Amino acid sequence: MVLLSLLAACKKENVEPVAEPLTLECDLVAKGESLTLEDRGAGVDYIASCVVNVRGDLTLAPGVVIQFASDAGLRIYEDGSIQAAGTEEKPIVLTGEDQLPGAWKGVISYSADVKNELRHCTIEYAGGGAFNSNGNEAALILWSGTKLRMSDCTITGSAAYGIDATYSNYDVTIDNTTITQCEMPMYISAPIAGHISGGNFTGNATDAIRVLGSKGGHRLVEDQTWKALSAPYRVSAEGDDLQLGAATLTLEPGVTIEFENGTGIQIGESDASSLVAVGSVIAPITFTGVNKVAGSWGGLEFRFTKSPQNRIQNAVIEYAGSAKWPGAIYMWSNPALSVTNTTFRHIGTCVFYDAPKPNYNPGSQTQNPNLGYDSITTESVGGTYCYGG
Known part of the structure; x- marks a missing residue:
């Protein structure tokens, strides 16, 4: 009996109260x-x-x-x-x-x-x-x-x-x-x-990682690298286009960027602005529309920039070329750009659209001398190279 009493006492002492x-x-x-x-x-x-x-x-x-x-x-x-x-x-x-x-x-x-x-x-x-x-x-x-x-x-x-x-x-x-x-x-x-x-x-x-465009001070003004993540980036129409100021945006192989209707990327107003989109054969970089319809988003707009870093390689650009920018790649004032091993498909207008030069004369415009392109594949596009009028 004494032993049982001692065991009972020990058992009670070892029971911790439950914290509320x-x-x-x-x-x-x-x-x-x-x-x-x-x-x-x-x-x-x-x-x-x-x-x-x-x-x-x-x-x-x-x-x-x-x-x-x-x-x-x-x-x-x-x-x-x-x-x-x-x-x-x-x-x-x-x-x-x-x-x-x-x-x-x-x-x-x-x-x-x-x-x-x-x-x-x-x-x-x-x-x-x-x-x-x-x-x-x-x-x-x-x-x-x-x-x-x-x-x-x-x-x-x-x-x-x-x-x-x-x-x-x-x-x-x-x-x-x-x-x-x-x-x-x-x-x-x-x-x-x-x-x-x-x-x-x-x-x-x-x-999708929804990215607000450049309205309200959201433009990129510092160099950035976007990593290939398990979900695509998606440029939101609420913020209009993604704009690059005096910054270089580098996209890693395998990055996918989706665009809501009418949006695109503007590669800035100076030589300090550049886009480096170099994918690989097994991990291409993809620019696509949320809506899989030709012309559902604008495209990539290059203005003035003469940066030698502007490069698109091993990439897919699809469903671009809305009326906003009549070309998957829109060029203003002979920007520097290299495009190689890239597929363009379901483009509402042209692959390259060369905006009118100063003192434009129909029929006299020549291709952008700062554009180099090679190994371009097209499918369901309105043309390869178009001039502004």
């Missing part, structure tokens, strides 16, 4: 203050029933799980920051009370703090309604000027975009991140596209 989730206050961190949320080992460690506002420094420890109710979310203000550095063994999870797409709003950041980091984090079941007066909807919304380092994260189950970053002046990198089971992986300002490295962006309703 704590409810987060709506104004969680005040300006100038800092707060660390620890992993409480409770399964769900914290519950948010409102939009949680952060105006100071918020740190989420590895293993933290926060559950958000309907219409709840996390807002990082200009004076705030978020440091959510999980580990592979103990990721940080932001989830919804209802395990369904759109169960909560998501995360929005206005912060330009260099400490901002999301690493080994999961954001799931968000995108459930507009988070601001502009109507942005996504699991993660980044306001103009945001700084963020994001790596080894997963966004899944968003009822809208995985990431919406359609403003300007960003300092954002996205590395080895998976976005799946969302409406679309991302809608981003064009300068962000060159800061995406690796990851998986498949399994969504639409597998």
Whole structure:
């Protein structure tokens, strides 16, 4: 009997109480203050029933799980920051009370703090309604000027975009991140596209990284390389064309860029602007339309640039040549360009369209002396070389 009593006492002492989730206050961190949320080992460690506002420094420890109710979310203000550095063994999870797409709003950041980091984090079941007066909807919304380092994260189950970053002046990198089971992986300002490295962006309703064109200050003004990702880039008609300023855009072999109706790429007004699109035989670069109809998008417009870097090789250009730019490749003022081993198909007008020269006289115009092309294949095109009139 004594032995049984001792065993019973030991058993009671070894039973740890189950930690109940704590409810987060709506104004969680005040300006100038800092707060660390620890992993409480409770399964769900914290519950948010409102939009949680952060105006100071918020740190989420590895293993933290926060559950958000309907219409709840996390807002990082200009004076705030978020440091959510999980580990592979103990990721940080932001989830919804209802395990369904759109169960909560998501995360929005206005912060330009260099400490901002999301690493080994999961954001799931968000995108459930507009988070601001502009109507942005996504699991993660980044306001103009945001700084963020994001790596080894997963966004899944968003009822809208995985990431919406359609403003300007960003300092954002996205590395080895998976976005799946969302409406679309991302809608981003064009300068962000060159800061995406690796990851998986498949399994969504639409597998495409939507890129806002050049309206509202989204033109490229710094050299960039766009990597071949698991989903194509898609130039959005909402932002008009993708424009290159004094910058070189380099496309890796295997890159695919889709274009919504009427859009295209403008390769700038100076010799400092250039497009380097050199694919390989097994990994060509593809420029195509979202709508697979001849002339559904504009094309590639080269203006003035005499950069020797302008080069298209081992590429496919298809469904271009809308009335906007009467040619898959539109040339103004004898730009420098080399095109080799490239297939043009289903072009609404011509492959090359040479815009009228100053003092244009019909019948006297000659081909652009700075254009070199070889091993061109055509299929269903209106002509190879056309002159402006």
